[in-house]
Amino acid sequence: MRVSSGSRGETQKPERRVSRRRLFELTAAAALTLGGLAAAVRTHGYAVPVGRRLVATSPWQFIVLQHAARRIAAPDREGAAAIPTVPTADDLDVAGFVDGWLVRMQPGVRRDFGRFLAYVEHVAPLREGLVTRFSRLAPPEQDRVLAATEASSSDLLRAGFDGLKSLCMMGYYRDARAWSLVGYDGPLVGRPPSGWSGG
Amino acid sequence: MTGAIVLGRDLTGDQVLVVDAVVVGTGAGGSIALRELARAGLDVVALEEGPYLTPRDFNQREDEMIPRLFQDAGGRATEDLGIRVLQGRGVGGSTIHNTNLCKRTPDAILELWARKYGVAGASAADLQAAFETIERDLSVSEIPAALRNANNDVLRAGCEALGWRGAQLHHNRNGCQQSGFCELGCAYDAKQNALKVVLPQALEAGARVYADVEAVRIVHDGARVVGVHAVARDADGGPRGAVNVWAKVVVLAASAVGSAALARRSGLPDPNQQLGRGLRMHPGAAVAGRFDRDIRGWRGIPQSFECTEHLSHEEGSDERVWIVPAFAHPVGSAATLPGFGAAHMAAMRAYPRLAVMTAVVHDETRGEVDVDGEGNPIVRYVMSERDRGQLAKGLVACARLLLAAGALEVTIPAIPRVRVTRASELDGLDTSALRPHSVPLTAVHPMGTLRMGEDPKISVVRSTGEHHQLRGLFVADGSLFPTSIGVPPQISIYAFAQHLAPHIIERAR
Ligand SMILES: Cc1cc2nc3c(=O)[nH]c(=O)nc-3n(C[C@H](O)[C@H](O)[C@H](O)COP(=O)(O)OP(=O)(O)OC[C@H]3O[C@@H](n4cnc5c(N)ncnc54)[C@H](O)[C@@H]3O)c2cc1C
Ligand code: SF4
Numbered sequence: 237m238r239v240s241s242g243s244r245g246e247t248q249k250p251e252r253r254v255s256r257r258r259l260f261e262l263t264a265a266a267a268l269t270l271g272g273l274a275a276a277v278r279t280h281g282y283a284v285p286v287g288r289r290l291v292a293t294s295p296w297q298f299i300v301l302q303h304a305a306r307r308i309a310a311p312d313r314e315g316a317a318a319i320p321t322v323p324t325a326d327d328l329d330v331a332g333f334v335d336g337w338l339v340r341m342q343p344g345v346r347r348d349f350g351r352f353l354a355y356v357e358h359v360a361p362l363r364e365g366l367v368t369r370f371s372r373l374a375p376p377e378q379d380r381v382l383a384a385t386e387a388s389s390s391d392l393l394r395a396g397f398d399g400l401k402s403l404c405m406m407g408y409y410r411d412a413r414a415w416s417l418v419g420y421d422g423p424l425v426g427r428p429p430s431g432w433s434g435g
Numbered sequence: 436m437t438g439a440i441v442l443g444r445d446l447t448g449d450q451v452l453v454v455d456a457v458v459v460g461t462g463a464g465g466s467i468a469l470r471e472l473a474r475a476g477l478d479v480v481a482l483e484e485g486p487y488l489t490p491r492d493f494n495q496r497e498d499e500m501i502p503r504l505f506q507d508a509g510g511r512a513t514e515d516l517g518i519r520v521l522q523g524r525g526v527g528g529s530t531i532h533n534t535n536l537c538k539r540t541p542d543a544i545l546e547l548w549a550r551k552y553g554v555a556g557a558s559a560a561d562l563q564a565a566f567e568t569i570e571r572d573l574s575v576s577e578i579p580a581a582l583r584n585a586n587n588d589v590l591r592a593g594c595e596a597l598g599w600r601g602a603q604l605h606h607n608r609n610g611c612q613q614s615g616f617c618e619l620g621c622a623y624d625a626k627q628n629a630l631k632v633v634l635p636q637a638l639e640a641g642a643r644v645y646a647d648v649e650a651v652r653i654v655h656d657g658a659r660v661v662g663v664h665a666v667a668r669d670a671d672g673g674p675r676g677a678v679n680v681w682a683k684v685v686v687l688a689a690s691a692v693g694s695a696a697l698a699r700r701s702g703l704p705d706p707n708q709q710l711g712r713g714l715r716m717h718p719g720a721a722v723a724g725r726f727d728r729d730i731r732g733w734r735g736i737p738q739s740f741e742c743t744e745h746l747s748h749e750e751g752s753d754e755r756v757w758i759v760p761a762f763a764h765p766v767g768s769a770a771t772l773p774g775f776g777a778a779h780m781a782a783m784r785a786y787p788r789l790a791v792m793t794a795v796v797h798d799e800t801r802g803e804v805d806v807d808g809e810g811n812p813i814v815r816y817v818m819s820e821r822d823r824g825q826l827a828k829g830l831v832a833c834a835r836l837l838l839a840a841g842a843l844e845v846t847i848p849a850i851p852r853v854r855v856t857r858a859s860e861l862d863g864l865d866t867s868a869l870r871p872h873s874v875p876l877t878a879v880h881p882m883g884t885l886r887m888g889e890d891p892k893i894s895v896v897r898s899t900g901e902h903h904q905l906r907g908l909f910v911a912d913g914s915l916f917p918t919s920i921g922v923p924p925q926i927s928i929y930a931f932a933q934h935l936a937p938h939i940i941e942r943a944r
Contacts, residue, residue: 310776312784322780333498340508379776386775387850391872394850395516398770398875405769409783410498417780419787420733420765423495424614425622 282371292338292346300353302331303371307378308401309408323413330407337403352396360385438473438638440487440526443647443667449677450667454478456684456943457663459650459697462528463928464912465688466629466637467569471936472686473640477943480680481642482665484649484689485525489630493620497766500619504532506692513802513816517871518718520814521879522690526646527630529690530925533879534617534738535606535626536759537575538922539566539930543748551750552917553889555898557934565934569926572636573607573627582613584735586760589724589790591740593836599744604759606736615734619764633929648678651810653685653701659906660685684943687885688912688932695804695884695914696812698895704904707892710885714802714816715919716878718871719795720826721761721771722833724842730790732762745832746797748921755822756829757921758836761793771875773848782846792836794829797921798822804884814881818871827866830874834861849874880924885914893917899938900931909939 282296290298302325309330311322325331338346357370360381366373370381386397408414415422455477458469465481472479486503493500502508506522513520523529545562548554569575580603583591594601607627614623624631634644647668654662662681669675687694695711703710742758763771765786772782802816818826834845838858847853849868855861868874887910888894891903900915902908911932913924920927 308775308779310780312777312781340502382775392516394872398516401775402770404775406498406766409765409769410496415765418765418783419731423616424612425493425495 288332290335292341293335294350296357297350297353298331298335299371300357301334302326303378304353304356304382304400305330305334305404305407307375307382308404310375310379321413322417323411325404325408328408328411328413330404333407333410334403337406352400355393355396356381356385356400438640438642438644440638440644440646442487443645443675443678444669446667446676446678450679452480452678452680454480454680454682456686456939457482457680457682458686458688458911459663460528460687460689460693460912461526461634461644462523462629462688462690462912463530463925464932465528465686466530466633467929467932468686468688468909468911468936468939469642469644470633470637470640471933472684472940472943473637473642475940475944476641477940479642479943481637481644482648482650482663482678482680483526483528483644483646484668484693485523485528485646487526487644487646488531488620490620490622490624493616493622495614495616495619495622497619497764500532501766504620511692511812511814513814515815515817515872517818518716518816518876518878520692520716520881521877522692522881526644527628527634529879530626530628531620531630532618533628533923533925535608535628536738536923537570537573537605537607537926540920540927541748541922543750544918544920547750548888548917552886552893553898554887554917555889557887557898557931562930562934565930566926568933569929572632573926573929574609575605575607575926578604578606578736578739582611582736583739584613584615584732584737585730586732586762586790587736587738587740589726589730589840589842590742590758590760590792590836593840594740594742594744596839597744597835599742599836601740601742601744604739604741606739608736611736613735615737615762616764617737645678650689650697651700653687653697653703653908655701655703655905655908657704658904659683660908682943684907684909684939686909686911686939687914688910690912691881691884691914692804692812692814694910694912696806696810698885699804699806700810703902703908705895706904709891709893709895711804712801713883713886713917714804714814714881715798715800715883715916716802716816717757717795717798717880717919717921718816718818718822718826718876718878719761719793720830720848720874720876721763721791721793722830722837722845722847723772724790724792724834724837724840724845725785726788726790726842729787731787732760732790733764737762742832742836745828746921748797753825755797755799755825755921756832757795757797758792758829758833759795760791762789762791771848773846773850773852790837790840790842792833794826794833796822796825796829798825798919816878823870826874826876827869830869831861831864831866847874880913882913882916882920882924883918885910886917887915888917900935901938901942907942909935909942911935911939
């Protein structure tokens with residue numbers, strides 16, 4: 237009898253992988269091509285709020301994530317004016333949610349996500365002619381950098397942005413405080429489906 | 436004899452099971468194979484890598500259910516990241532969170548398979564009994580028009596206004612509360628699916644299901660299978676112990692991605708390099724229309740009406756788009772709507788007034804399932820030019836339907852986004868941006884990676900479902916289909932498993 241070839245042991249298998257990993261690997265590769273700057277990420281000068289316990293990201297990654305989340309889930313002005321209680325990404329702890337989400341990913345995924353954040357922090361601003369790192373830019377400039385990444389001619393960078401945006405939107409719109417902004421009434425379990433008559 | 440569901444996390448120490456047959460995967464195909472083997476009096480177990488969840492677990496929250504119900508926590512994608520691939524993971528497979536549409540395999544597809552792919556004994560007449568059994572067991576019926584929600588009614592109105600072909604769909608629900616949370620699992624146990632109907636029947640007939648137990652490798656001697664090596668996992672996904680199953684029949688039903696990946700990493704004989712090839716997925720993308728009234732598309736049965744104006748199942752047709760409503764909950768909608776920041780939130784405020792349609796391509800593209808160095812699936816799929824054309828045609832058709840139904844404005848979420856308020860703007864539209872990596876694409880129907888047919892040069896298993904080279908290895912899931920089927924696949928998968936079961940039983944005796 238032959239136990240067929242393969243890299244796995246009989247009773248062991250590596251931890252589960254999440255395929256978005258490839259996204260960040262490839263995105264990071266693109267970042268490197270764009271000037272080799274992602275490798276020179278500076279990791280000093282990033283202060284995480286007191287009391288914040290990070291589970292998956294490093295301090296500099298968390299700060300970049302926090303800045304990106306603030307812009308990606310930025311409140312609309314009209315709505316903010318009309319309803320002063322529009323929650324911000326910080327109110328809903330979007331960056332904290334993403335940090336927690338990433339913890340279930342294997343180390344390789346987290347590493348690749350970190351590389352994409354390095355691209356956003358250090359490479360993407362340069363491509364917009366901005367010599368300041370992303371997390372120190374003013375919000376309109378951060379928007380410019382993110383918009384350029386979203387519309388990049390590189391499919392991989394667009395996919396990278398899509399991954400980051402999806403996580404931030406999950407972090408924002410998972411919260412009941414965001415549901416009320418968009419008229420969503422949330423889960424029905426635990427309450428009768430009142431108001432819905434079926435057609 | 437009554438079977439049981441055994442949780443991998445409860446197992447202590449390594450397990451050795453000696454049975455007549457082992458089924459890998461408990462979705463549409465696996466549940467039927469398991470049931471039929473058990474009903475034939477055989478000693479059979481199923482291995483399911485996902486958890487055992489029940490309606491009490493389905494709490495209708497996207498952030499909690501998506502990672503629990505979907506492969507890779509909902510993050511599975513094609514290798515080039517152009518298409519998100521949603522597949523289930525858990526006892527009941529993708530039938531737990533699917534939207535319950537039921538259609539038989541079109542006759543034209545069955546004829547094509549016989550004519551061009553050498554599939555024997557699978558004409559509409561041959562399959563009639565299996566379809567009838569499945570439709571009876573799953574209580575398939577037409578969705579009453581009274582249960583059509585406002586989003587589906589927009590599609591009906593669009594079809595009517597344009598004079599396009601459209602019809603009410605069939606489903607497998609009973610006691611539906613019209614909550615609209617189908618894709619997060621049914622808290623009301625209204626889905627007549629593998630979890631609710633078929634697996635309990637299998638257990639009643641004596642089958643055992645091992646949940647949280649992942650098949651790692653098919654064991655074979657080059658001419659016949661002898662079993663499966665698996666690993667039980669604890670609640671965190673960490674390995675808990677080996678589960679080695681010895682059996683003379685192994686049934687692969689881990690989906691078109693999972694079965695092909697398992698076959699590839701098991702080093703099955705593949706003299707004609709067919710294994711994992713031929714992947715089709717029905718990729719699709721959504722188009723949103725803003726109305727001047729509330730639609731509240733997240734409530735009610737998500738899909739009850741279809742538009743088949745641009746869908747033909749004839750080979751080589753240039754009409755290969757199926758249009759159905761597709762409304763997502765806030766997280767899914769926010770991720771799909773183009774842009775970000777203030778403008779995005781402003782667009783999200785129209786959420787209750789949006790109607791959303793999706794164009795699904797009955798695809799010709801041949802993708803592939805491979806494995807990486809650790810044995811994990813890689814889904815390769817680069818959409819052909821012809822399929823891109825179909826996608827663009829479908830998105831434009833969705834826009835026309837929405838406008839015809841009264842939408843004030845329609846958005847195709849491409850980069851750059853396409854926004855129109857009048858149908859005439861669609862006439863000369865530049866559709867070059869309507870392609871993967873520009874439009875967010877999702878595929879929920881992988882199939883075709885271990886194709887059936889009598890010619891081993893173009894297929895992996897015979898028309899009986901048994902592997903051409905390995906005696907006792909059967910396939911009973913969506914991997915079997917030689918081409919895209921152009922309709923939602925669950926009924927075809929259930930029915931083919933039912934149809935092939937006698938061959939599996941005969942081999943296992
Ligand atoms: C969101 C969504 C909506 C859908 N809506 C519809 C619809 O309305 N109508 C329709 O016809 N179809 C629909 N489908 C598709 C349909 O549900 C699937 O095509 C069908 O369930 C596939 O059946 P299967 O047996 O091939 O695989 P699945 O049902 O996916 O089952 C495969 C099972 O195998 C398990 N598995 C994988 N690898 C291993 C391993 N190594 N070891 C152990 N277990 C393993 C998986 O965890 C999974 O539970 C939908 C799918 C999705 C994602
Ligand atoms: S719409 Fe019906 S089938 Fe779907 S989740 Fe609600 S009750 Fe269940």
